[in-house]
Amino acid sequence: xxxxxxxxxxxxxxxxxxxxxxxxxxxxxxxxxxxxxxxxxxxxxxxxxxxxxxxxxxxxxxxxxxxxxxxxxxxxxxxxxxxxxxxxxxxxxxxxxxxxxxxxxxxxxxxxxxxxxxxxxxxxxxxxxxxxxxxxxxxxxxxxxxxxxxxxxxxxxxxxxxxxxxxxxxxxxxxxxxxxxxxxxxxxxxxxxxxxxxxxxxxxxxxxxxxxxxxxxxxxxxxxxxxxxxxxxxxxxxxxxxxxxxxxxxxxxxxxxxxxxxxxxxxxxxxxxxxxxxxxxxxxxxxxxxxxxxxxxxxxxxxxxxxxxxxxxxxxxxxxxxxxxxxxx
Amino acid sequence: xxxxxxxxxxxxxxxxxxxxxxxxxxxxxxxxxxxxxxxxxxxxxxxxxxxxxxxxxxxxxxxxxxxxxxxxxxxxxxxxxxxxxxxxxxxxxxxxxxxxxxxxxxxxxxxxxxxxxxxxxxxxxxxxxxxxxxxxxxxxxxxxxxxxxxxxxxxxxxxxxxxxxxxxxxxxxxxxxxxxxxxxxxxxxxxxxxxxxxxxxxxxxxxxxxxxxxxxxxxxxxxxxxxxxxxxxxxxxxxxxxxxxxxxxxxxxxxxxxxxxxxxxxxxxxxxxxxxxxxxxxxxxxxxxxxxxxxxxxxxxxxxxxxxxxxxxxxxxxxxxxxxxxxxxxxxxx
Numbered sequence: 001x002x003x004x005x006x007x008x009x010x011x012x013x014x015x016x017x018x019x020x021x022x023x024x025x026x027x028x029x030x031x032x033x034x035x036x037x038x039x040x041x042x043x044x045x046x047x048x049x050x051x052x053x054x055x056x057x058x059x060x061x062x063x064x065x066x067x068x069x070x071x072x073x074x075x076x077x078x079x080x081x082x083x084x085x086x087x088x089x090x091x092x093x094x095x096x097x098x099x100x101x102x103x104x105x106x107x108x109x110x111x112x113x114x115x116x117x118x119x120x121x122x123x124x125x126x127x128x129x130x131x132x133x134x135x136x137x138x139x140x141x142x143x144x145x146x147x148x149x150x151x152x153x154x155x156x157x158x159x160x161x162x163x164x165x166x167x168x169x170x171x172x173x174x175x176x177x178x179x180x181x182x183x184x185x186x187x188x189x190x191x192x193x194x195x196x197x198x199x200x201x202x203x204x205x206x207x208x209x210x211x212x213x214x215x216x217x218x219x220x221x222x223x224x225x226x227x228x229x230x231x232x233x234x235x236x237x238x239x240x241x242x243x244x245x246x247x248x249x250x251x252x253x254x255x256x257x258x259x260x261x262x263x264x265x266x267x268x269x270x271x272x273x274x275x276x277x278x279x280x281x282x283x284x285x286x287x288x289x290x291x292x293x294x295x296x297x298x299x300x301x302x303x304x305x306x307x308x309x310x311x312x313x314x315x316x317x318x319x320x321x322x323x324x325x326x327x328x329x
Numbered sequence: 330x331x332x333x334x335x336x337x338x339x340x341x342x343x344x345x346x347x348x349x350x351x352x353x354x355x356x357x358x359x360x361x362x363x364x365x366x367x368x369x370x371x372x373x374x375x376x377x378x379x380x381x382x383x384x385x386x387x388x389x390x391x392x393x394x395x396x397x398x399x400x401x402x403x404x405x406x407x408x409x410x411x412x413x414x415x416x417x418x419x420x421x422x423x424x425x426x427x428x429x430x431x432x433x434x435x436x437x438x439x440x441x442x443x444x445x446x447x448x449x450x451x452x453x454x455x456x457x458x459x460x461x462x463x464x465x466x467x468x469x470x471x472x473x474x475x476x477x478x479x480x481x482x483x484x485x486x487x488x489x490x491x492x493x494x495x496x497x498x499x500x501x502x503x504x505x506x507x508x509x510x511x512x513x514x515x516x517x518x519x520x521x522x523x524x525x526x527x528x529x530x531x532x533x534x535x536x537x538x539x540x541x542x543x544x545x546x547x548x549x550x551x552x553x554x555x556x557x558x559x560x561x562x563x564x565x566x567x568x569x570x571x572x573x574x575x576x577x578x579x580x581x582x583x584x585x586x587x588x589x590x591x592x593x594x595x596x597x598x599x600x601x602x603x604x605x606x607x608x609x610x611x612x613x614x615x616x617x618x619x620x621x622x623x624x625x626x627x628x629x630x631x632x633x634x635x636x637x638x639x640x641x642x643x644x645x646x647x648x649x650x651x652x653x654x655x656x657x658x659x660x661x662x663x
Contacts, residue, residue, distance in 0.1 A: 069463065
């Protein structure tokens, strides 16, 4: 039977995921800055206040630390809170709660207290929002044991990761690339929860593995189409879950293609790309026909001017050029 | 400075309760004296923050709490854990780093947790527990539970942003949190007047329209009365209350503190107001305890401590094969 497809954007898919969670489990509630009456800074929670009321769609004061910590406490107290932090840069104001409490309670208490909390936030550049609203710190969060880090790049994941995250007994951070909110696409009518412990191979090829996540994934897919016209066939892997990493996915691909290029919107030094590269080196060194390469964001605070921001971020052209060089040697 | 807004606890409620207070304070005092000794003997390591001098606060406040209520405390929490009902053995084994410790030795002195007594740590980030307490109260409110969350912190926490954020949120959403400020006048080594532009601490809570009271934290009866009134208010209104308990730490901040920032005269002055000695004096005046009775009590406590130490000594070390357990609930992912 043919699947019925619906047109929607990434934002709608997130909204649908939230609505489903709120309908399915009365312990679920959403809190954050402007999630209610304003409808969410990026309009993700639009309409939810009318449907679920102010008890479950809670506008908070501008107190990232307090409402994130309150999410931890509410999770300990039997609820299933979803905390929305407006952008990743603001999450630094809640870093104490995320790092020192959410990530540690289970271990510090010798297994007595787990924290079933979901924190969502916008991440990344590409919208000319300059150096305090544009960074990609998800790789940084992926450094922390005790939390799980997800980054949905597709409508399917935007729709389905939330419920799976809510079923997880431990804190899960979901990073939503802000440039993807208006991304249009099609989602099957029966789309539902998705696995959150696996990367996904989105395109198959034999010559090179492109490894990415989030908004850069789409640049990789575009680059892969251009490369295919030139006869270069690439595997494109969406990491999806940045912690814990699904090593098997990219190791299997590298065993086939013998070349890997990692595209990561984080800064290069100490990046997630560095971690993936190291894991390939540690576990698949003798499979490689060329050094693993990385394309990351230039190591500058994000500039405002459009041409400068574009120069700072990984772009399709640089992915294509690097891939050609890796193949041609 | 504000005046004490609650009456001094002149009226010893009754013999049984007064003796219970004495026993609890003495248990904490003697347990911690033993802990200091074991620290010097290198049985206990890491940081060890003693509550000696401040026992009346935890004992008095705990009296106002029921078994369904929650407690969030700080890294100076042996007293809270014990007055809440946790066994000396579980705490001692934890400080030894042994598997039979309340947290399998993963937390140590600063991170005591207990499900049965709803103790949510042992938080060693100053003010870090306040937002969590607000969330516990939010969960109770949303589930129509009538519990109170008692959140204890030092006055040093009030210089942190998290104090102000948490106070505002608790007041804004009218959440049942009993905020207990244990004002011992020093944030580690920095005196209150050197760290706060306004030293009247209740005014900071009052700025968020949270009702407040101040009590002599060296008087366990007064603390118990004030805490009971405060928790009654929380239960009646469903909203928060801020109780300041003025107290004093007789020992250094931790075992690494040379104590350069307080005069000997000041410390001795406060020691004259020792909550245990003054309660004993009042009990004796009433004829509710005598020296043989006191000796019996000390003997019972010494036996309890000895057996806790034996328990900790005999407990095993957790296998290092289990190192990565409890990072995630499913134990696999990392």
